Amino acid sequence: MKSPFSRKNRGLYIVIVGCGKVGITLVEKLSQENHDITIIDQDSEVVSKVAGTYDVMGVTGNGSSYNVQLEAGVDNADLIIAVTASDELNLLCCTIAKKLNDCTAIARVRKPDYTEELSYLREKLGISLIINPELETAKEMARLLRLPMALDINSFAKGQAELVKFRIPDTSALNDRKIANINKDFNSDVLICGVERDGELVIPDGSYTLKKRDVVTFLATPRHTHTFFKQIGVDTHQVRSCMIIGGGKTSYYLAKQLTEMNTDVKIIEIDQKRCEELSVLLPKALVIYGDGGDEKLLKEEGIDKTGAFIPLTGLDEENILLTLFAQKISDTKVITKINRTTFNDVIDNLDMGSVMYPRYMTSETILGYVRAMQNTIGSNVETLYNLFDNRAEALEFNVDAKSPVVGIPIMELPLKDELLLAALSRNGKVIIPRGSDIIQGGDRVIVVTKHTGFNDVADILR
Amino acid sequence: MNYGVVVYIIGWLMNFEAAFMTMPCLVALLKGEKEGFAFLWVLLGSALIGTLIVHKKPKDMTFYVKEGFVTVALSWIVMSVIGCLPFMLNHDIPHFVDALFETISGFTTTGASILNNIEGLSMCSLFWRSFTHWIGGMGVLVFMLAILPMAGGSNMNLMKAESPGPSVGKLVPKVRQTALYLYGIYIALTILEIIFLLFGKMGLFESVTTAMSTAGTGGFAIRNDSLISASPYIQWVVTIFMILFGINFGVYFLLITKRFGYAIRHEEARTYLLIILTSVIIIFINVRGLWESAADAIRHVTFQVASIITTTGFCTADFDLWPQTSQILLILLMFIGACAGSTGGGIKVSRIMILVKTVAKEITSYVHPRSVKKVKMEGKVVEHETLRTANVYFITFTILYALSVFLLSFDDKSLVTNFTAVAATINNVGPGLEAVGPVRNFAEFTDFSKVVLMFDMLAGRLELFPLLLLISPSVWKRTKKV
Numbered sequence: 001m002k003s004p005f006s007r008k009n010r011g012l013y014i015v016i017v018g019c020g021k022v023g024i025t026l027v028e029k030l031s032q033e034n035h036d037i038t039i040i041d042q043d044s045e046v047v048s049k050v051a052g053t054y055d056v057m058g059v060t061g062n063g064s065s066y067n068v069q070l071e072a073g074v075d076n077a078d079l080i081i082a083v084t085a086s087d088e089l090n091l092l093c094c095t096i097a098k099k100l101n102d103c104t105a106i107a108r109v110r111k112p113d114y115t116e117e118l119s120y121l122r123e124k125l126g127i128s129l130i131i132n133p134e135l136e137t138a139k140e141m142a143r144l145l146r147l148p149m150a151l152d153i154n155s156f157a158k159g160q161a162e163l164v165k166f167r168i169p170d171t172s173a174l175n176d177r178k179i180a181n182i183n184k185d186f187n188s189d190v191l192i193c194g195v196e197r198d199g200e201l202v203i204p205d206g207s208y209t210l211k212k213r214d215v216v217t218f219l220a221t222p223r224h225t226h227t228f229f230k231q232i233g234v235d236t237h238q239v240r241s242c243m244i245i246g247g248g249k250t251s252y253y254l255a256k257q258l259t260e261m262n263t264d265v266k267i268i269e270i271d272q273k274r275c276e277e278l279s280v281l282l283p284k285a286l287v288i289y290g291d292g293g294d295e296k297l298l299k300e301e302g303i304d305k306t307g308a309f310i311p312l313t314g315l316d317e318e319n320i321l322l323t324l325f326a327q328k329i330s331d332t333k334v335i336t337k338i339n340r341t342t343f344n345d346v347i348d349n350l351d352m353g354s355v356m357y358p359r360y361m362t363s364e365t366i367l368g369y370v371r372a373m374q375n376t377i378g379s380n381v382e383t384l385y386n387l388f389d390n391r392a393e394a395l396e397f398n399v400d401a402k403s404p405v406v407g408i409p410i411m412e413l414p415l416k417d418e419l420l421l422a423a424l425s426r427n428g429k430v431i432i433p434r435g436s437d438i439i440q441g442g443d444r445v446i447v448v449t450k451h452t453g454f455n456d457v458a459d460i461l462r
Numbered sequence: 463m464n465y466g467v468v469v470y471i472i473g474w475l476m477n478f479e480a481a482f483m484t485m486p487c488l489v490a491l492l493k494g495e496k497e498g499f500a501f502l503w504v505l506l507g508s509a510l511i512g513t514l515i516v517h518k519k520p521k522d523m524t525f526y527v528k529e530g531f532v533t534v535a536l537s538w539i540v541m542s543v544i545g546c547l548p549f550m551l552n553h554d555i556p557h558f559v560d561a562l563f564e565t566i567s568g569f570t571t572t573g574a575s576i577l578n579n580i581e582g583l584s585m586c587s588l589f590w591r592s593f594t595h596w597i598g599g600m601g602v603l604v605f606m607l608a609i610l611p612m613a614g615g616s617n618m619n620l621m622k623a624e625s626p627g628p629s630v631g632k633l634v635p636k637v638r639q640t641a642l643y644l645y646g647i648y649i650a651l652t653i654l655e656i657i658f659l660l661f662g663k664m665g666l667f668e669s670v671t672t673a674m675s676t677a678g679t680g681g682f683a684i685r686n687d688s689l690i691s692a693s694p695y696i697q698w699v700v701t702i703f704m705i706l707f708g709i710n711f712g713v714y715f716l717l718i719t720k721r722f723g724y725a726i727r728h729e730e731a732r733t734y735l736l737i738i739l740t741s742v743i744i745i746f747i748n749v750r751g752l753w754e755s756a757a758d759a760i761r762h763v764t765f766q767v768a769s770i771i772t773t774t775g776f777c778t779a780d781f782d783l784w785p786q787t788s789q790i791l792l793i794l795l796m797f798i799g800a801c802a803g804s805t806g807g808g809i810k811v812s813r814i815m816i817l818v819k820t821v822a823k824e825i826t827s828y829v830h831p832r833s834v835k836k837v838k839m840e841g842k843v844v845e846h847e848t849l850r851t852a853n854v855y856f857i858t859f860t861i862l863y864a865l866s867v868f869l870l871s872f873d874d875k876s877l878v879t880n881f882t883a884v885a886a887t888i889n890n891v892g893p894g895l896e897a898v899g900p901v902r903n904f905a906e907f908t909d910f911s912k913v914v915l916m917f918d919m920l921a922g923r924l925e926l927f928p929l930l931l932l933i934s935p936s937v938w939k940r941t942k943k944v
Contacts, residue, residue, distance in 0.1 A: 013635075036635040044845050052618060057635040060842075 011035030012373065013077045017063030017093045018084030019046045021339065022108065022133070025363040026081060027054050030370065038072045064092040066100065074100050079373065081106045081366060087114060094127045104128045104373060106366055110135075112252060112281075129369050133362040138253030140361065141335050144354055145239040145308050146261060148333050149229065160430040161423055161446075163193065163394075164225055165217045166234065168210060174232045180206030186231035190220040191422055191432050193448045194392060201392065203418045203450055219422045219446075221430055239263060239307040239333055245292035245322055246313040247274045250337065250358070252281060254310070259284040266301060268292040293318060295325070304330040316340050324350065394422070394448045397457035401441025404458050411435030414462045419449040421460070463937065466520030468533045471606075471620075473515025475537045478606055479544055480509035485593055486548070489667075490586035497584035500551035508544050530619030532937060534603060535928040538920055541602060542566045545594060554587040559909045566916045568594030569602075570923035571805065573681025573775035573892030576905045576912070580686050585667065591682045592671035598923065599678025599707075599805035600648050601625060608641035623928050625803065633715045647714045648805075652677040655703045662695040676703045679806040681775025681892040688777045688900065694761055697778050701765045705738065708772035708800035710812075729840045730801050730812045734771075737811070741767045741795060745788045752784070771795040773807035775892025782899035789895060793882060796889045807890030807922055809859065816844060816852045858926050862918070863888060869914045873907055883907075887915045888922040 011034040016023055019041040027050060031037055037056040040063040041047050051058030061068035063084065074080060080097040082090035087109045094105035106129040114121065118130050143153040143162070152165040168174050177185065179192050195202050196215040202208065210216065220228060229236040242258055244251045247269030255265045255278075265285040269275045272289050279287045290297045292313060303309060303325075309332045311322035316338050323336045335354045399406060405413060410421060410433055424431040425444040431437065439445060447460055454460065483505040490498020546565035549555040555564055560576045567574045568591050577583070583591075597605070601624040618637055632640045652673050659669035668684055675682050683689055689697060709731050716725035725731075746763045753759040762779040769776045770792045781792055799808010819837045826833055836843045863884055870880040875897055882894025883904070893900040904915065921929045931937055 036639075038635050048845075048847075051632075055618070055636050055638075057632045 012079055012370065013073065014038070014370070015040065015069070015072050015074050015077045015080045015097070017041075017080065017082045017090070019043075019050050020083065020085060021359045022083045022362045024050060025359055026083070026366060027056055029363060029367055031055055033371075035370070038077075040068060040072050064089055064096055066096060069093075069097060069100055074103070077101060077103050079104045079106065079370065083108045083362075087111050091121065091125065091127070095125050098126050106131065106369065108133065108362065110249060112249065115253075129366070131362055131365050133358045134249040135253045136361050136365065137250050137337065137356060137358045138257060140356060141254050141310065142257040142261065144335060145242065145258065145263070145333065147225070147229070147236065148239060148308075149234050149236065160425070160428070161219055161221055162225060163217055163219050165215060166229075168212050168214050168216060168232075169234060170212050172212065172233050174210055174216075175212045177210055178206065179204050179208045179210065186228060188220075188228040188231055189224045189432050190218045190228045191420070192216060192218045193394075193420055193422055201450075203392065203420055203448060219448075220432065224432075241306050242266070242308040242310060243268070243301065243303060243306040245309075245311040245319075247271070247278050247287070248312060248314065251312045252278065254312070255282050255285045263307075266306070268297070268301065292322065298325075303332075306330075306332055308333040308335070310335045310337075312337055314339075320350065392448060392450050393454075394446060395454055396425075397445045397447065397454075399439055399441060399443045399445055399457050403439075403441070403456075404461060405439050405445075406441050407438060409436050409438055413460075415460055416449070416451065416462050419447060419451065419460055422446045422448045463532070464520075464522055464524060464526075464529050467523055467525055468529055468536065469515060470520050471533050471603075472537055472540055473512050474606055474610060475541060475602065476508045476512030476544065477516065478602060478609075479541055480505045480512060482593065482597055483508070483548075483590075486586040486590040489589045490584070493585045495584050495586055497552035497554065498586045500548040501586060501590065503551065504544060504547045525619055527619050527622070528931070528937060530623045531928040531931045533620060534623035534924060535920075535932040537603060538569065538924060542569055542920075545569065545590075548590065549587060552584065552587065554583045559912050560905075563904070563912045563916055564591065565594060566919050567887075567892075568592075568680065568682060569598035570890050570919040571595050571598050571678040571680040571773070571807065572887055572890040572919045572922075573675070574887055574898070574915070574919070575682065575892075575903045576907075577903065578905055580684065588684045589667075589671060592674040592680070592684070595678035595680025595682055596652070596674035597678070599680065600644060604641045605645060607637055608645050623924065633712060643715055643718075644711055647711055647718075648677065651703070651706060651714075655699065658699045658703075659696060662693060662699060664692075664696055672700065673703075675776070676700055676774060677707055677805065679704065679707050679772045679774045679800065679804070679890075681769070683776060689765075690778050692778070694758075697761060697765050700776060701761075701768045704768040704772045704774045704776070705735075707774075708768075708804050708806040709734065710801040710803040712803050727841075730815065733815060734801050734811045737795070737798060738767055738771060741771070741791055745784075745791060748788045749784050766792065767795065770891060771798060771806075771808075772800045772804075773889055773891045775886070777893060777900035780899065780901050782895050782901070793885060793895070796885050796891045799889055809856070809889070812839065813852050813855065815839065816849060817856055819844075820849060820853070855926065858930070859888070862921060862926065866914055866918050870907075870911050873911050875906075883915065884918060888918040890919060890922050 013036045014030060015038050016026055017040045019039055023039070027037060027039060031054045038059060039047060039050055039056055040059045040061060042060070042062060044060040047058035047060045050056065059068060059072045063069070063082065074097050080094060080103055082093040084090055090107040090109060094107045097103060097105055105127045107127050109118070109130050110132050115132060115135060121127060122130055144150065147153065147164070150164050150166050154163040182192070183189060192204055194217045195204050195208065195210065197211065226236055238261065241264040243266045244255060245268050247267050251267055255267055258265045259282060266288060267278060267285055268288045268290055269278060270291050275287050275289045288301060292311065309326040311319040313319055319336055319338065323334045326332055326334050335356060337356050337358060339359060415421065421433055423446040424433050424437065424439065425446070426440065445457055483501050486501045487498050487505065490501065542562060542565045546561040549561040549564060550558060555561040555577070563576050573595070603620050603624045607621060621637060621641065633643050634640055655673040655676060656669050659672060660666065664672070671684050685691065689700060710728065713725050713728050713731050742764050745767060746760060749763060750759055753762065765778045766781050773796065781789065797809055798814050799810050800806025802810045802812045816837060816839060823835050823837055826835060837849060838844065866884045866888065867880050870883060878895050879897040882896070883898045886892055886894035886898060897906060898904055904912065907915070917929070
């Protein structure tokens with residue numbers, strides 16, 4: 001919106017359609033980051049509540065209507081985020097907004113029917129980002145089950161690389177070893193991006209020596225992660241069997257991934273019709289028709305013998321209770337999904353294994369995108385991730401053929417301190433760069449750094 | 463109740479008022495008036511106390527509707543008390559109740575005066591009188607929101623309490639940006655009027671004070687005869703600007719952002735202009751005989767109608783002498799008032815529209831008991847909540863009105879005087895009929911009646927509830943831990 005008053009450091013003009021759990025989380029976070037936000041929702045009560053709590057403008061109406069979008073100022077917006085309950089409505093909102101004003105569009109699409117077609121939708125409808133919280137959650141869970149020792153795993157560069165965080169065990173061969181020697185000694189291909197010792201974050205160079213109990217974050221392709229863990233003596237066996245309670249969308253996505261990993265999956269679902277659907281969709285999984293809250297049934301199906309136990313019912317309370325029950329009678333790996341985010345203090349005090357908040361995951365993905373978007377105005381940062389509680393950033397740059405970093409072996413580049421060239425992505429393949437590698441035009445470069453405000457890949461040079 | 467934040471904001475308010483008082487000081491300096499020292503002392507005192515208060519920011523800045531209403535009501539009272547002190551100190555208006563009446567009348571943009579001889583005041587006091595209109599017109603807290611970077615959506619609760627209208631919306635997503643826009647439009651229009659008045663050979667001082675009184679739809683003039691002796695050109699300029707300041711500022715925002723279609727279709731502004739046009743025609747026919755030329759008649763009628771409906775209260779003719787039909791129509795216009803989101807007072811055009819539409823809907827439902835119909839405004843369904851508050855507002859207004867007329871009756875004046883005195887104050891108009899007519903004033907009332915009228919002025923400007931909330935005991939009850 002053209003303003004007669006100066007608007008230095010202005011944020012983006014963002015229109016958010018749908019004020020459900022994710023919508024409100026987004027409003028909360030984005031309004032703190034100085035963006036101009038307008039919300040659209042059908043329910044006027046929700047709109048006035050949100051507009052009264054946060055510094056945003058509210059419009060009541062159907063977000064896919066042209067007039068409502070005009071009223072919300074989509075014609076001037078930089079970004080539209082559609083997170084209503086309906087996939088179709090979200091897609092329609094974005095399509096109409098794209099026609100009205102060629103702004104960036106983000107849609108939430110959850111139905112399994114569309115998951116196979118996401119890239120088609122993205123390309124043909126021009127939607128920049130399509131998020132599927134259930135799928136993301138399932139992927140994250142599957143990653144954790146594959147590598148139960150890891151504290152945290154973040155997918156990176158479209159899943160071809162991952163950032164793995166783990167604590168060095170007391171007996172590991174990694175203790176007292178210089179980082180420069182690691183790949184040679186263990187015949188591995190990983191890159192240590194950060195080390196947290198006594199609450200202090202270091203972006204290490206080759207001469208840094210690791211100690212036991214350091215929390216190390218490294219970047220590698222999924223295959224190399226595995227070999228690396230094996231080499232350094234960290235338990236890597238993946239979960240062999242898994243019991244899932246509830247047969248919702250997340251369960252479907254998770255079961256699908258797990259069966260592809262050759263894990264035995266058992267799903268307990270209370271609705272017979274859904275059971276039949278699932279058995280068709282997931283031929284390799286064992287679908288059991290019954291009440292997951294029934295203690296007898298759980299014991300009968302071997303809750304005490306399963307490798308992992310994941311309650312995915314629609315009710316947080318039930319999920320928590322089931323987790324606690326499983327923790328009590330066996331030492332199985334448990335993951336708890338929590339939708340609501342109230343009473344966090346109470347939840348934190350319970351021993352519930354890995355806890356996942358799909359709502360935060362969705363909003364984090366969108367937030368990451370928005371931050372990168374704000375950064376890309378006048379720069380060529382592709383994506384931006386905040387790491388280690390915002391103490392470091394991971395940036396993905398597009399490299400132009402004329403850039404000063406092209407054509408020189410990496411070890412000869414005058415790189416800044418506290419900065420790592422973590423990965424190169426060339427023709428969809430991720431390379432962990434060595435000193436002799438040369439960056440080419442068209443590459444994507446992933447950089448981990450404690451500096452902020454990089455706009456171009458040339459900024460990594462001194 | 464979060465007392466800390468209420469006091470903190472009032473502290474800021476005192477600083478802002480001190481800043482505003484530099485203007486009359488400046489006037490006194492230019493004109494070489496020693497009365498200006500009164501403003502200087504009050505300025506320093508207010509700034510000192512204000513600075514001490516805002517020195518420490520309260521930890522808890524949370525702010526709910528309740529705090530918003532109480533803050534606004536208290537702010538306006540504090541602001542008025544401070545604002546009346548210079549009048550007393552420089553002996554322009556020595557009596558406290560009179561000085562407070564004049565200041566509240568200024569800030570609430572009423573324009574009702576207790577002064578018999580306005581021209582006897584010092585220039586700086588005259589300036590301050592008009593300046594209070596300008597500050598009060600758009601609201602001092604809205605001004606603070608535009609200047610102070612106070613983060614958080616709860617600021618909206620302040621703006622809601624101070625801005626008139628059944629539902630307060632924002633122009634742009636951020637409160638601060640919205641406040642900036644509102645003041646930008648306000649200042650631009652004021653300057654435009656000053657320029658137009660200067661073209662009419664009005665002196666700079668009078669142009670500025672008149673423009674500020676018009677902008678806030680106040681009505682304090684610097685002459686005893688208001689604008690009766692002003693040239694026809696000046697009267698037309700003021701007429702047009704009064705009407706402009708009575709339009710919802712959202713319309714100007716639509717114009718700035720080049721959304722002309724929406725601006726033209728603005729239902730409230732259209733109705734408002736239609737009411738003005740109809741009233742002018744009816745009154746013109748009614749009073750045509752009083753003037754020789756039709757041009758004079760139309761000018762005076764338009765001026766009076768614009769002045770009353772926008773609740774400004776300037777006058778170019780003594781409508782106390784006009785026929786009954788015209789008088790009654792003018793009184794009715796007082797109640798209708800200007801558009802919501804403007805600087806004018808009254809019940810507001812949009813609220814009247816909602817009330818009338820509700821009645822129409824009720825009547826339909828008697829004919830077709832099972833009919834389902836929603837009240838619509840600006841092409842949109844009016845929420846039940848808005849309807850309810852509009853109804854409650856009207857009921858509260860009526861009760862307060864009746865009570866005030868009763869309390870005034872102790873002065874033993876005529877019914878017309880009492881009735882129109884309350885109408886002129888609660889709607890922030892200024893002049894009424896008979897003893898409070900356009901060429902007379904409120905000086906004859908007793909102090910008690912003046913206090914009642916002061917309450918009415920504040921209640922009218924702040925749309926009743928903030929002030930009523932202030933005197934409701936449940937707000938002040940501390941919740942104790944058992």
